[in-house]
Amino acid sequence: LLGFSCVYLACAKAQYAVLAPVLLLWWAVLAISTAEGVKKKLISAGAAVLVAALLGSYALGVYGNNESISSQDTLYSGLMNGILLYADDPEEALEDLGLDPGLIADKGKHPYLPKEDYYCPPRTEKAEELLYSKVSSTKYLAWYLKHPKAFWHLLNDTASYAADPMPDFNLYIGETNVGSHRTVNKWNLWAQMRPNLLPRRFAGYLLLFGLPAIAALMTIFRKGAGRRRKLYAGLLLVLLAIGAMQYPLPMVGNGRSDPIKQLYLFREVTDFTYLFLLTWVSARMTRRK
Known part of the structure; x- marks a missing residue:
């Protein structure tokens, strides 16, 4: 069950597929450390191989399927709403990436405007020629690593977005999230508290x-x-590693386009970390000497 849960987690979203190595390592540690006897160790090893094959194939499949769904918009946002906003010299950043300097005209734009509003409209042959065929999320990450000032700025912005409340999708019957509506407070205490605590x-x-x-x-x-x-x-280290890996990915790959939603898994790990620390402190304070 744990193995298949790892598969489902790593394949739930393209950005989660990078968790596969951490999950595989944890599965191997768990399988070997809990099995007793040669027979059980062999069974655990076989199960670990099966999970490794599933994780590897499905994780790669997620990226393949994602290519035709959101990869182009992600690359567009990562440049226009990411690198060009964080670079001290956007034109130099375009040159570093080997891109057309005219793309500076689309700085700060998201990929869902009317085509006539762009110098290089997304999801077009022109965009394929000028942008998609020349960059990747890995190339964006490499650019940030070569520009630590911009990367540090991005990491601080990520912290702010991670503390912001999620979009309010909880509604009373008959109301919509378009325009003003009543706030649903039921079972929502932590959501109201966390922006002030994180x-x-x-x-x-x-x-x-x-x-x-x-x-x-x-x-x-x-x-x-x-x-x-x-x-x-x-297990705690695995969860912390998952959170740490998810922290920079949404902003590096997608820029400032909808970062709060993209940070969902990191937010969950952060909330768990708070719960763990609170539980640990409470246990230490109430433990009998």
Whole structure:
């Protein structure tokens, strides 16, 4: 069940497919550490191979299927609403990427305007020639890594978006989210609290994720720690790694186009981390000496 759950998670969305290596590593650790005896270890190894094959094939399939659905719009947004907004010199950024300098005219535009509003309309042969055939999300990431100032700015913006509330899709019967409507507060207390509790700078998330990660590593390498405790620490590391991997991806690939929704998985991991820290502190405070 865990293996198939990993497959479903990695294949739920194209940006989640990069989680496959982390999930595979965790599956291997879990399979080997919990199996007792040669026979069970062989069964676990066989199951791990099956899950690896499924994860690998399906993860690649997600990217293949996504190519015809949203890849072009993602590439367009990543440039116009991402790199060109963060670059100190947008024209130089276009030159670095090997792109037509005329694309500067579409800076800040999303890919859903009327075609006559663009210098290079998205999803057209011109866009294929000037943009899609020359860039990729990996190339965007490489550009950010070569421009740390822009990347740092992006990471701080990501922190702010991650703390913002999700779009309000909870509605009373008969109301729509177009225009004003009543706020649905039922079962929504944490959603109202989290914008005031979460950090809005990247350094805050370094602490939020870094401190539990250090504690988990110390537990794993502590000689006196039991196997169960080490497995729990390993699971925590996996969750933190998933969150860390998801943190920059939406903004690198999609720019400022709908980042709050794209950060959904990172937001879930962040909320879990808060819950974990709260539970741990409560347990430490109430533990009998």
